[in-house]
Amino acid sequence: MEKRIRDLICKILDKRKDLLIIPLKQRAKFEGWLKFELAHALVLDGMENVVVEAKYDNSSKRADIMFRLGEKSYKIELKTPNTNWRVDGIENMHRPITKNINSIIHDIYKLNTGDSSIGIIAFVLFPLSSNDEDWKSYIKRISDKTQLNINDKHCQTIKIPLTDSQKVNMLICVYKTKMKKYVCVVCGYEYDPKSGDESQGVKPGTAFEDLPEDWVCPLCGVGKDQFEEA
Numbered sequence: 708m709e710k711r712i713r714d715l716i717c718k719i720l721d722k723r724k725d726l727l728i729i730p731l732k733q734r735a736k737f738e739g740w741l742k743f744e745l746a747h748a749l750v751l752d753g754m755e756n757v758v759v760e761a762k763y764d765n766s767s768k769r770a771d772i773m774f775r776l777g778e779k780s781y782k783i784e785l786k787t788p789n790t791n792w793r794v795d796g797i798e799n800m801h802r803p804i805t806k807n808i809n810s811i812i813h814d815i816y817k818l819n820t821g822d823s824s825i826g827i828i829a830f831v832l833f834p835l836s837s838n839d840e841d842w843k844s845y846i847k848r849i850s851d852k853t854q855l856n857i858n859d860k861h862c863q864t865i866k867i868p869l870t871d872s873q874k875v876n877m878l879i880c881v882y883k884t885k886m887k888k889y890v891c892v893v894c895g896y897e898y899d900p901k902s903g904d905e906s907q908g909v910k911p912g913t914a915f916e917d918l919p920e921d922w923v924c925p926l927c928g929v930g931k932d933q934f935e936e937a
Contacts, residue, residue: 708781709861712829713881715748716741717865720831720877727867730787731834731875734798738787741831742771745785749774763824768817773824780824784814787831792841794834796869808845815853818884826884835864835876842878854901856912857882886914888937894927897937 719741720727730737742759749757754774761773763782770782788807791800811830818826835842850857861882866874886900898904898918903911906925909918915934923930 708776708825709827709881709883711752712745712749712783712827713861713863713879715752716745716829716831716879716881717863719744719748720865720867720879724867727877728869731867731869732797734789734800734834736787736789738771738785738831741787742785745783745829746772770818781827782818782824783827783829784818785829786811786814787833789833790835790842792834792836794836794875796873797834797875804845808848811849812852815849815855815884827881828884829879829881832878832880833875835878846880850912853884854912855882855884855886856903856910856914856917883914886912889915889934890937891924891927891929891934893929893933894924896924896926898934 723744727737729735746757746759749772754776757772757774759772760769761782762769763773771785772783774781786807788804788811789800790804793799811828815826815828818828832842832845846857846862849855857880862878862880864876864878866876869875888900889898890896891898898915900914901911903909903913904918904922904925907922909922915931918931920931924933
């Protein structure tokens with residue numbers, strides 16, 4: 708589902724490059740607009756009961772978007788954090804990016820509490836210069852704070868033309884915030900994503916779906932196909 712949502716966001720941004728020039732030049736956040744565009748795209752993609760600003764957990768908590776697909780329910784928190792990196796043609800921002808990163812971490816914690824629906828965090832980090840990979844330090848900070856093993860496969864970069872000769876990067880990241888445990892049907896070993904598997908070099912925060920194909924049960928040696936959800 709993460710890739711599906713990331714692809715939808717990339718298509719929306721790619722289609723509206725002309726509109727994105729406005730918030731890009733002003734370094735202005737645009738999740739309010741993107742939220743409704745994504746909700747509409749989810750409906751067209753076959754998702755059910757798509758609701759914007761939906762309450763959940765019988766409380767005042769709200770998710771930016773909630774929807775269902777079959778028997779599974781999902782809730783999305785969407786962010787468009789702006790960086791303070793200097794980029795020609797874009798208004799400078801002197802405030803540190805720390806607050807923006809902390810808001811993503813806060814939303815991940817929020818998604819991991821409450822009902823049984825699957826939480827998904829999605830954010831668009833901008834602007835990024837073409838040859839700068841300092842953004843990886845922010846991804847690592849989010850990963851370390853939340854114990855989610857976020858890597859490049861959760862992210863995708865698109866280029867937005869600021870002028871005829873200049874393009875600016877935006878980074879789109881989407882990933883599940885709550886990972887399920889899996890149990891070996893042969894010996895009863897439980898794989899917990901929070902712990903990973905140190906014996907085979909699997910870092911804490913690695914989802915079962917992201918385990919290497921050659922990973923085996925540490926106790927009895929069977930493959931991933933012999934595991935089921937706990």
